[in-house]
Amino acid sequence: MRRILGYVLAVAVAVLAPATPAFAHAGDTTEVSSYRVTVTGLSNPMDGLRVRVVEGGARLELSNDTGRAIEILGYSGEPYLEVRPDGTYQNTGSPATYLNETRAGGTALPPAADPTAAPTWRKISSDTTVRWHDQRTQWTEPALPAGVRPDQPHRLREWVVPLRDQVRTFDIQGTLDYEPPPAAWAWWAGAALIGFAVTLIARRWSGSVRVLALVAGLPTLGYAVARALDGGGWSGVPIVAGLLACAAAYRHPPFYLALSGFILAAFAGFGSADVFFAAVVPAAGPGWLPRAAVAIAIGAGAGLALTGVLRLRATVPA
Numbered sequence: 548m549r550r551i552l553g554y555v556l557a558v559a560v561a562v563l564a565p566a567t568p569a570f571a572h573a574g575d576t577t578e579v580s581s582y583r584v585t586v587t588g589l590s591n592p593m594d595g596l597r598v599r600v601v602e603g604g605a606r607l608e609l610s611n612d613t614g615r616a617i618e619i620l621g622y623s624g625e626p627y628l629e630v631r632p633d634g635t636y637q638n639t640g641s642p643a644t645y646l647n648e649t650r651a652g653g654t655a656l657p658p659a660a661d662p663t664a665a666p667t668w669r670k671i672s673s674d675t676t677v678r679w680h681d682q683r684t685q686w687t688e689p690a691l692p693a694g695v696r697p698d699q700p701h702r703l704r705e706w707v708v709p710l711r712d713q714v715r716t717f718d719i720q721g722t723l724d725y726e727p728p729p730a731a732w733a734w735w736a737g738a739a740l741i742g743f744a745v746t747l748i749a750r751r752w753s754g755s756v757r758v759l760a761l762v763a764g765l766p767t768l769g770y771a772v773a774r775a776l777d778g779g780g781w782s783g784v785p786i787v788a789g790l791l792a793c794a795a796a797y798r799h800p801p802f803y804l805a806l807s808g809f810i811l812a813a814f815a816g817f818g819s820a821d822v823f824f825a826a827v828v829p830a831a832g833p834g835w836l837p838r839a840a841v842a843i844a845i846g847a848g849a850g851l852a853l854t855g856v857l858r859l860r861a862t863v864p865a
Contacts, residue, residue, distance in 0.1 A: 745850025805855025
């Protein structure tokens with residue numbers, strides 16, 4: 548058992564330290580959302596220049612491998628960020644530098660924030676990939692826009708973020724859409740059915756626990772990978788929970804089975820249940836995949852935990 552836990556911790560440490568792109572600010576955490584941000588393209592494409600939406604629409608990411616300096620312009624058309632061949636620079640005089648510190652954009656502007664002044668560049672990274680919040684791509688009001696029904700999808704607007712290559716200006720183009728939430732009750736019902744099925748199968752066929760443990764743990768690991776592919780980085784809790792559940796396929800004494808199932812259900816399942824309540828999930832791929840992974844974590848984790856508890860009780864003399 549100690550060897551298994553050692554392998555789990557070693558793998559977790561190995562995946563929790565990837566290289567990350569430059570951030571234009573400290574930022575805030577990624578969350579589920581009802582608003583889908585989509586990049587539709589560049590008004591003037593360039594070889595080596597790539598833009599995508601990351602973190603469930605919270606940020607834009609620009610990668611510049613053109614060998615040229617590309618400026619990202621702020622809300623008054625002033626220089627805001629510049630991605631050069633030697634790294635990323637930020638104009639400390641741009642109001643966008645401060646407004647983009649959070650997704651909501653509520654940071655107070657200092658006196659030095661003047662879009663008409665000559666730029667004052669500060670190097671923030673040696674990376675040629677940068678991520679930033681951009682108010683032009685977001686809906687920041689707490690209430691729905693006027694005329695939007697909560698149960699109907701709606702195109703809110705088409706947006707542009709201007710770029711500059713020396714004296715030539717072009718745009719990142721995209722759309723902002725409202726999407727209604729999924730049927731949360733259906734996912735909760737699915738999790739309950741999975742839990743019932745796992746408990747029933749494990750009690751009737753004792754050897755099935757090996758397969759059930761893999762079925763429980765692998766979707767959680769897949770969800771962690773999908774979040775990383777969307778730019779959210781590696782999250783240690785679901786990775787460790789998924790690995791602990793998968794380890795039960797190799798060796799599963801009752802106490803370990805109960806413990807790993809509880810950790811999976813509580814931390815990777817209920818801890819991520821917000822995906823049931825919003826359409827846009829910060830993960831690569833369609834939204835139903837992370838919802839299915841969370842439902843499996845809740846149901847299968849609870850089923851494994853209950854199976855372990857029942858086996859523990861069976862070993863206690865009457």
